Amino acid sequence: MTLSGTARKLAGFGLALVVAFAAAYGVGQAVGPVAAEPEPAAAEHEGMGEQAGGEHGDEHGAVAAPKGLQVSADGVTLDVLSGGQRAGVRGDFAFRILDDHGAPVTRFAPTHDELMHLIVARRDLSGFRHVHPTMAADGTWRVPLTFAAAGDYRVFADFLPAGREEATTLGADVAVTGVYRPTPLPAPARTATVDGYRVTLSGTLTPGTTSRVTLTVDRGGEPVTDLQPYLAAYGHLIALRQGDLAYLHVHPDGEPGDGTTRPGPSITFYAEVPSGGTYRLYLDFKHGDVVRTAEFTAVAGPHEER
Structure with a gap:
């Protein structure tokens, strides 16, 4: 299309x-x-x-x-670089988008005024965030992020690689340490x-x-x-x-x-x-x-x- x-x-x-x-x-x-x-x-x-x-x-x-059920799709992969996330601690959340050769993708087209949209939610559907990371020259995306509570989170990277007509949404799980108290x-x-x-x-x-x-x-x-x-x-x-x-x-x-x-x-x-x-x-x-x-x-x- x-x-x-x-x-x-x-x-x-x-x-x-x-x-x-x-x-x-x-x-x-x-x-x-x-x-x-x-x-x-x-x-x-x-x-x-x-x-x-x-x-x-x-x-x-x-x-x-x-969308968002796969870590790899359309010839690209979501590579989460940040590890050891702790509840309530603010820090840079970092990730890359890799091509099918494992090289970072560095050329993106804007969608709705941004080059990258990152959606975050805990697996119990609490802790929703919608943020917009910035990319370094080496293809590493970073955004200041605080995971308010411990638990397993899902992050969704929503983006349009340059030269393509359709956007891609990739998802990955992120574990946040601390005392887990599920929210009904x-x-x-x-x-x-x-x-x-x-x-x-x-x-x-x-x-x-x-x-x-x-x-x-x-x-x-x-x-x-x-x-x-x-x-x-x-x-x-x-x-x-x-x-x-x-x-x-x-x-x-x-x-x-x-x-x-x-x-x-x-x-x-x-x-x-x-x-x-x-x-x-x-x-x-x-x-x-x-x-x-x-x-x-x-x-x-x-x-x-x-």
């Missing part, structure tokens, strides 16, 4: 306006209600036919595998609060259909209508599936400056989720020059009586 202009830009961050989470990978999946009715199929939404990483399903509806996954909920902001989730995640999901931001009961662009969008929605931590990142319908997209209070996403399971959703949004993250638990799949 060849992308250009805005389409290439949206593909670059391992995402697109429609993101497909493929077939039933993994462990720890659960089923239960999410909400509302399913939306029409992806083909009915203009410009909504792309999957995660800019890949398309075939004419029979086949979809690409979830919060129950599914329609609202989340962060720093005095309330974010309300509406819509559904229904496997095998294109789902319209809208997140609405208010503060003190007043709608926030002046969201600021952050990485070329009014919001970024990341989902990690419980168990295998399969990864998707969806950007909203429309973009700042397109003449039609309003800066809040609502941000609408379209996502195709062919497999059921429990997901943790993380919405990054910017207001008052501060980026905040609202977190939700959602369950994709038909309701099952327990």
Whole structure:
């Protein structure tokens, strides 16, 4: 597939306006209600036919595998250099992207204003971070990072090597020493609060259909209508599936400056989720020059009586 202009830009961050989470990978999946009715199929939404990483399903509806489950893919490997991470200790987290000959990759194209996006989450889906490392001349990426609590973490490197049309997302496990106290996954909920902001989730995640999901931001009961662009969008929605931590990142319908997209209070996403399971959703949004993250638990799949 060849992308250009805005389409290439949206593909670059391992995402697109429609993101497909493929077939039933993994462990720890659960089923239960999410909400509302399913939306029409992806083909009915203009410009909504792309999957995660800019890949398309075939004419029979086949979809690409979830991103972030592999340490090597597309001829490149995520090489984590930092070891002996300790809980609560700030330090540089370092890694490289190696080519299929083991040499560091040093040429990247920007996606959503950055050359590299690093997503971090503990395996119990707590401790979420979205940061942007910087690269040295030798291809080593570094970013100051504090792992707040002990446990096993998953790091996701999301990037576009120069000369390629599609982004790659690679994942690796990182152990953080200390006393491990697992955090129970919060129950599914329609609202989340962060720093005095309330974010309300509406819509559904229904496997095998294109789902319209809208997140609405208010503060003190007043709608926030002046969201600021952050990485070329009014919001970024990341989902990690419980168990295998399969990864998707969806950007909203429309973009700042397109003449039609309003800066809040609502941000609408379209996502195709062919497999059921429990997901943790993380919405990054910017207001008052501060980026905040609202977190939700959602369950994709038909309701099952327990």
